[in-house]
Amino acid sequence: xxxxxxxPIEIAAVAALCRNASYDAAGVASEARFRIxxxxxxxxxxxxxxxxxxxxxxxxxxxxxxxxxxxxxDDDALLLSAIGRRADDADAVAEAFGGGEHALLLxxxxxxxxxTP
Numbered sequence: 001x002x003x004x005x006x007x008p009i010e011i012a013a014v015a016a017l018c019r020n021a022s023y024d025a026a027g028v029a030s031e032a033r034f035r036i037x038x039x040x041x042x043x044x045x046x047x048x049x050x051x052x053x054x055x056x057x058x059x060x061x062x063x064x065x066x067x068x069x070x071x072x073x074d075d076d077a078l079l080l081s082a083i084g085r086r087a088d089d090a091d092a093v094a095e096a097f098g099g100g101e102h103a104l105l106l107x108x109x110x111x112x113x114x115x116t117p
Contacts, residue, residue: 008084015080022073029066032059 036059043052 008087011080011084011087015077015084018073018077018080022070022077025066025070025073029063029070032063032066 036056040052040056043049043055
């Protein structure tokens with residue numbers, strides 16, 4: 001049997017990258033919302049109200065997409081953290097049975113189950 005092993009430390013690192021990317025995306029959205037007011041104010045004062053409204057709409061749509069991506073990245077970070085905890089738990093169970101995951105699987109394969117002929 002072939003088993004792919006992913007180090008729980010690596011999973012935690014990827015989860016941290018997801019969280020950091022989430023913070024960055026949310027930060028860009030906040031900064032864009034803050035800056036657009038200044039830009040649209042300049043456009044309005046120059047008599048370009050239609051362009052200011054169109055630009056504000058574009059930025060708001062982009063911010064909404066960034067915040068959606070940030071939320072998805074947060075969800076991914078939580079999922080990765082849960083996977084990492086389960087991997088740690090599985091390794092601890094395997095060690096308690098006297099070996100790595102492979103030894104545990106072999107032991108389970110060779111042990112007769114209750115009710116089996």
